Amino acid sequence: SPKRDCDPAETSSCSVQMADEEKQVEEIEQIEAEIRKSILNVNKLPDVIGKLTTEEAPPAVQIKSCLALSRIFGKLVTDGFLVRGHDSAAPGKKRKRTSSKEGPELKKETLKLQQWLEKKFDEAVEGIGNLLQESSDGRVQAAALHASFEFARIDETLDHGLYPRFVENVLSNPKPTEVLLQHWDSKFLCCVDVTISTLRAIKALLKKEATVSDTKGEVSRSPTFVMNTLSLLLLLSDPSKESQLQEGKFLINKGSAKKTWQNDTILGQNLKFKKLISEAWLLLFRCRLSVSAYKTVLLSMKEIILPRIEKPVLLFDFLKESYDIGGIVSLLSLEGLYNLISKHNLDYPDFFPKLYKLLTPQNLQAKHKQKFMRLLNLFLRSSKLPTYMVAAFAKRMCRLGLSADPGSCVFLLASVFNLMKRHPPCEVLVRRISKEAGALAVLDTTPFGPDPFIEAEDDMSKCRAIDSCLWEIKTLASHYSPEVVATTRFFTDENAPKHALDMTPYLNHTYSSLFKKESEHRINQRVALRYQPPKATFKLKELADFY
8 A cells, every 4th residue: 555644743743752751761760770779869759650640641651660660669678668568567677777876866757768658659559550450551551460469579478468459450450451461371370379369369359349139149240340350260270270380389489478388389289279269260150241251151161160160060050041141152051061961960851952942043044053063963962862852853953954054954964864873763754754746745645644843832742743754855855055965865865874974074064165065076967058049038928928
């Protein structure tokens, strides 16, 4: 594309803005160097905090302020001018003094300095917390998170104090970026104490701020908080976290906190982690989730969430209520229920009736069609299903094939063929099809008369599919798609497969794939190239007869 001419006024404004930004960054660097060099320059500290809390401050200035403040306060704590963490509670702690023989006035001034520094420390913490909660810039969020961990390191604790506040700030941000989550995961969640303390903070927040909104005990909560908590728990539930815990890496490497974490690790840190992650997930499932949150949870249910729950059967009520939402959420909830049935011995008689209700034209036309097909194939593999149930599924799938697109129709016919092979008593539905008469003639022949199948009945035991026949297969034998016609021959040809089909090739059929396959098909017969061009669209006699 041609290069646009820049507006001279805009270029001049950008240059001025960049120059001002560089000037502020240099000023922050100079103040930091002066304070680290001498405590006498500490009165310039409010200037750095002011740049951090200014709403109009450029991202580069905010980033520099966050990192500079973490280093400044770290130096002040090291030199003894500011006492935080476990040392602040120690009665015999030796603090920095200008002289061993201090007078009352000097002690008073030292106490004032410490109180003033503590006040500025709190202001810096509040400013960083506001950035974590309100900033939408990924670089600023990552810098604020890094600074927050440095402040937590200064406090020498993660379980209480500053860190739970920072966790709450992040979870309340309406626009947490991927940069923030990746920085949190790669730099800090690999530490044992950070992982456990984060889970404890999440658990405490879910308990503290929860308010019961109705008689079902469902918790009403901000959708932003729920989605952010969900994203963080998915990071913490990653299978690699257990191996990281075994490495024994810690963020706080001094004081009684380090000793406590080491003792916890020896006594079974993994068990504590599993218990906390399980409790956090169960508390989150009490919240009111949005449809997008339901999708995220249910898509991660099998591989990530269920292995982290100590008693997976406790998720039964959540999955059961998820079905009532409809669409892809209902389908994914059945996948979770199927996992509980097959691996955790859950008894749920309504599973297949609910699956039967999901066999609708809408689910075959939605964008989650392939997911629906894959799960339907998985659920119907059992050879222990009752005959009336198999007949109902086969009949409804054949009926759906009449109005489905060619790709879905091929899948439905292949699924019905597999049902017939796994349940031989149901083959009578195919043998009842009239071979001599036309495709629909079976509707008027004896002994069946009109098709007894009740399509609108969702109760498989009352839909009378077992009394019907699969006449739809014969109708689909005249389909315009060669692939559909070839699939119908599985039911009649002597050379048809003797065992159930591998459904993998049938799950990805689309209009494009079928067209490509047909266009690449080699034609053995010669195609006629000469023809008689018509002289008119209609003959005069035909038009006269029409009118």
